[in-house]
Amino acid sequence: MRQCADFRHGCDGYTENTSSGRFARRSRLRSAIFGAGAWSEGDPWAPRPPRERKALAGIVADVGPHVIILQTPGGEERLILPADARSCWRGSAVPASAIKHGDQVIVRKASPGRAERVWAQIGRVTGTIIDREGREMLVDEGPAKGRKIVIIREGSIRAVQVRFPRMEPGYLIDVIGLRQEEYLLGLTPATAQPPYRAGHPPAPPLVSGHVPDRIHGTVAWHEPSGEPPDLLGLAYPALDPETNCEHAPPRRREPFVVDAHTVGPGCVRLPYLSVGSAVKIHNECSGRGGVLPVTSCGAPSRLFCDRCVECGTSPRGRIADLTAMAFVELGGNLEEGCFNATLAVPV
Amino acid sequence: MSGGGEILGELRGMQVPLLVSVLIGACAAKSRQAITARSVDATVSPTALFPAHLRRPGAIALCAFELSLGVALLVTAGPLPVGPDLKGTLAMYARGATALAFLLAAATLRELRGRRPEAGCGCFGDLSHTPVSWRSIARSALLSAAALISISARPLRMPGSPGMACLLLAIVAAELTLLAALSPELGELMVRLGYSEPCEVRRIPVARSLASLHTSSQWRRYKRYLTELEPSDVWREGCWRYAVFPGMAAGRRLDVVFAVYAKPRRPPVRAAIVDAAADSFPGGLLIRPPRTASGNGGAKPVPVFVQAPPRALYRSIEELQ
Numbered sequence: 321m322r323q324c325a326d327f328r329h330g331c332d333g334y335t336e337n338t339s340s341g342r343f344a345r346r347s348r349l350r351s352a353i354f355g356a357g358a359w360s361e362g363d364p365w366a367p368r369p370p371r372e373r374k375a376l377a378g379i380v381a382d383v384g385p386h387v388i389i390l391q392t393p394g395g396e397e398r399l400i401l402p403a404d405a406r407s408c409w410r411g412s413a414v415p416a417s418a419i420k421h422g423d424q425v426i427v428r429k430a431s432p433g434r435a436e437r438v439w440a441q442i443g444r445v446t447g448t449i450i451d452r453e454g455r456e457m458l459v460d461e462g463p464a465k466g467r468k469i470v471i472i473r474e475g476s477i478r479a480v481q482v483r484f485p486r487m488e489p490g491y492l493i494d495v496i497g498l499r500q501e502e503y504l505l506g507l508t509p510a511t512a513q514p515p516y517r518a519g520h521p522p523a524p525p526l527v528s529g530h531v532p533d534r535i536h537g538t539v540a541w542h543e544p545s546g547e548p549p550d551l552l553g554l555a556y557p558a559l560d561p562e563t564n565c566e567h568a569p570p571r572r573r574e575p576f577v578v579d580a581h582t583v584g585p586g587c588v589r590l591p592y593l594s595v596g597s598a599v600k601i602h603n604e605c606s607g608r609g610g611v612l613p614v615t616s617c618g619a620p621s622r623l624f625c626d627r628c629v630e631c632g633t634s635p636r637g638r639i640a641d642l643t644a645m646a647f648v649e650l651g652g653n654l655e656e657g658c659f660n661a662t663l664a665v666p667v
Numbered sequence: 668m669s670g671g672g673e674i675l676g677e678l679r680g681m682q683v684p685l686l687v688s689v690l691i692g693a694c695a696a697k698s699r700q701a702i703t704a705r706s707v708d709a710t711v712s713p714t715a716l717f718p719a720h721l722r723r724p725g726a727i728a729l730c731a732f733e734l735s736l737g738v739a740l741l742v743t744a745g746p747l748p749v750g751p752d753l754k755g756t757l758a759m760y761a762r763g764a765t766a767l768a769f770l771l772a773a774a775t776l777r778e779l780r781g782r783r784p785e786a787g788c789g790c791f792g793d794l795s796h797t798p799v800s801w802r803s804i805a806r807s808a809l810l811s812a813a814a815l816i817s818i819s820a821r822p823l824r825m826p827g828s829p830g831m832a833c834l835l836l837a838i839v840a841a842e843l844t845l846l847a848a849l850s851p852e853l854g855e856l857m858v859r860l861g862y863s864e865p866c867e868v869r870r871i872p873v874a875r876s877l878a879s880l881h882t883s884s885q886w887r888r889y890k891r892y893l894t895e896l897e898p899s900d901v902w903r904e905g906c907w908r909y910a911v912f913p914g915m916a917a918g919r920r921l922d923v924v925f926a927v928y929a930k931p932r933r934p935p936v937r938a939a940i941v942d943a944a945a946d947s948f949p950g951g952l953l954i955r956p957p958r959t960a961s962g963n964g965g966a967k968p969v970p971v972f973v974q975a976p977p978r979a980l981y982r983s984i985e986e987l988q
Contacts, residue, residue, distance in 0.1 A: 346902055349911060349924045352939040485718075512783075515715065515722065522700070522793050526859050531867040531905075560903035562873050587796075591867030594902035633784050633798055665905060 343596030347613070350597075368552075369394075373429070374608075375648040377549040380423045380440070385416055388435065390425065393550055399427060399435040409655055410440040411498050411507055424499065424549070428648045439654045442644075443499035443543055444510060445470040447620060448518040449489050450576040456503075459493055460577050462620035464555075465545045469503035470495055476507050483509035489576040490517050492623060494540075496657055510540070510657030511626045519578040521625045524589040524637070531591045537639035538628040539601060539661040540621065541647035541654060547615065552649060554599070555618030555641040558590035578623065586622025588637030591665050600664040601640060605631035606651025609662075615643070628658035639663045673827065677835050679820035682813040683744045685842075686765055689810060690737035693791055697730045700792035715786050716779060736765050744822065762818045769811035776804045794852040806849035813842075866906040866929045873901055876908040876927045876934075883936040889923050892916050892940070903929070913943065920944060 376397055378390030390397045406413040410423070416438070419425065423440040430436035445468045447461035455472045472480050472487075472495070484493055492514055495506040514521070542555060561581070593599070595614050602609035621638040628634040640663055644654060652659045714725035743758035776788055780799040787796040788803045795803075826832040847853050877898070880886050892914040899922075900911045907926040914921035920943035928934035 342900055346900070346904075346909070349922065349939075349941060350904060350907075350909060350926075352924060352941050353909075353926050353937050522796065525796070525855055526862045527865055527868075528858055528861055528863060529865060531865050558868075560908075561870060563901055563903060585868065589865075589868055591865075591905040592903050594904060596902065597904050627798075629784065636787075636796060 346596035347598045375645050376427045377645055380421055380425055383419050401435055408438045426644055426648055441499045442654050443504045444496050445504050446494045448578050449491055449493050462580055464617055470506045471503050472506040480509050484513040492518050496655055514625050518623050519583055521583060521623055522587050524585055524587050527589050531589055533664055535639055535663045536635050537588050537637045538634050538658050539640045539642055540638055540658045541642045541644050544643055550645050551643045552646045553613050553615030553643050555616040556593055556614040557586060557618045557621040558592055559617050560592040560594050580619035580622050586637060587625035588639055602662040603650045604660040608651040612646055628660050630656055630659050634660040674834060678838055679816050680823045681839055682817035683740055686814055687737050687740045690733045694730050694733040696792035715783050759818050762814050766811050766814035769807050769814060773804050773807035791852045794855045797851045802849045802851055869929050871929045879934050880925055880927050880936055885936045885938040889938055892923055
């Protein structure tokens with residue numbers, strides 16, 4: 321099973337063409353025609369200084385009971401840890417002493433120099449189960465992200481099974497856990513399992529006239545596979561099929577592998593966008609929002625016709641799959657897996 | 668029998684075709700969804716309360732049960748080659764079972780709402796995808812009451828007078844309106860009937876957009892600035908597809924960007940010219956949509972550069988030349 325885990329195909333994405341700035345330039349060119357209008361809140365592609373960011377990603381250089389020192393792409397960051405023992409996560413709510421040197425962490429800051437929440441070694445596997453041996457599963461995350469191995473921790477198997485009763489090839493899984501060398505140690509279910517097989521998501525409700533300016537639904541997060549760990553962006557489920565992922569080379573046909581590009585639009589009708597487009601995401605649970613660039617193809621999100629129940633019940637369907645940094649920046653808690661959100665697009 | 672009693676009797680009889688329509692319609696909608704999705708699992712909603720291995724047989728059994736009840740109500744309402752007593756007994760059992768089934772459905776929906784608040788009732792297949800609300804529960808209770816009052820109803824017959832027919836029609840219309848108000852599926856159905864694909868999700872091939880662009884007045888207007896006729900970048904945002912062409916004017920490298928509306932025939936086209944060297948935004952040269960010079964007979968529009976910021980500085984290409 322482990323030999324199969326590195327299978328990966330290319331797809332249009334931010335990391336494919338960073339040098340030319342082609343994607344970053346698109347929203348400016350659009351503004352040249354239509355004007356920035358309500359979207360003049362700053363350039364979503366412009367690098368933001370670490371002090372202005374709510375979230376930080378880095379590797380633990382040193383950690384004490386009250387202070388954590390991170391090695392980030394922008395240099396060393398020293399943060400005061402919160403007094404609340406439940407504000408650190410490493411498989412569960414842990415005291416700061418459980419965080420280890422060398423851990424990959426994501427921090428949400430309460431104020432400059434002061435951490436509000438810390439997540440260490442958190443990972444997520446979202447996709448279609450294509451093989452299973454006991455607690456070990458091989459999961460296909462789509463052409464862009466490839467395959468991952470998830471091993472459900474023995475003590476967590478019942479908790480995961482309650483939300484994902486069909487842990488068998490052909491069905492969807494979405495679990496959060498601790499990142500290990502070659503696999504994810506699955507600890508908690510991120511959402512509830514849709515009842516259908518992965519390739520058969522229900523059709524979206526039809527819309528007459530125009531797609532609404534604001535679309536409500538679920539926002540999830542993904543691990544930075546191939547992306548910079550501190551990237552603020554999102555994988556969008558409805559990239560233009562004429563100029564994006566649908567033109568990727570066809571994959572070998574294998575049992576239980578579902579190509580999300582061939583199953584229709586998913587259960588929420590989103591306007592076509594491209595890598596480089598800017599969208600507004602508003603976290604309905606935390607009240608935070610911001611403009612983020614589309615950085616990759618999120619077609620596998622179309623398979624998940626689920627709801628988020630973090631603050632009320634969201635409408636069905638995933639409207640965006642944020643990078644972990646963007647998710648934290650907008651006030652999401654990674655271990656919860658999703659937040660109810662509103663998406664607005666510049667159309 | 669008094670007029671009121673006669674109307675009540677007819678009204679009780681009218682419940683049978685209504686219940687038949689609901690039951691057979693529900694089964695048909697579930698079957699349609701299962702066929703479209705090529706899986707019975709897609710119809711699972713109330714059966715989400717069952718253990719996983721019982722959901723598929725549960726969904727099939729539910730659909731078959733609805734169809735059986737509908738057929739039983741229909742058959743026992745019409746002429747049967749049995750005695751009137753046996754027919755009356757069969758009709759009573761069919762209607763009683765229907766009342767019980769709807770009562771059970773109301774209780775199940777209430778339980779579903781508590782335990783799986785995100786699940787739709789699935790009553791009419793994919794039309795019933797909104798989470799279970801009090802409306803769906805009240806509808807099941809109303810249908811249960813309708814089946815209950817129809818138990819001892821006599822077969823349908825024509826009303827005795829036009830006045831009575833009108834009164835009966837008004838009462839039935841009120842009942843249907845109440846049912847419609849309690850049905851979240853109605854809005855979804857109306858949308859599907861009047862559907863036309865929004866431009867934001869309309870698939871338009873790139874070749875088609877470029878062909879439309881090549882026949883547009885904006886293309887003819889700015890073609891002279893282009894150094895290549897193949898776009899250097901093409902992308903889409905909502906209703907507009909964008910194409911960027913490299914160009915040159917007054918010794919400066921330009922990007923001429925066109926926006927073509929996602930419409931198969933004669934789409935609107937817009938254009939703007941941007942300094943190609945202005946990669947480092949902000950502070951680069953952004954050129955707003957070209958303004959048409961009004962003083963020269965409108966023969967040739969004058970593209971204008973706009974320095975941004977400040978936006979007050981305007982220079983035309985002709986000035987640069």
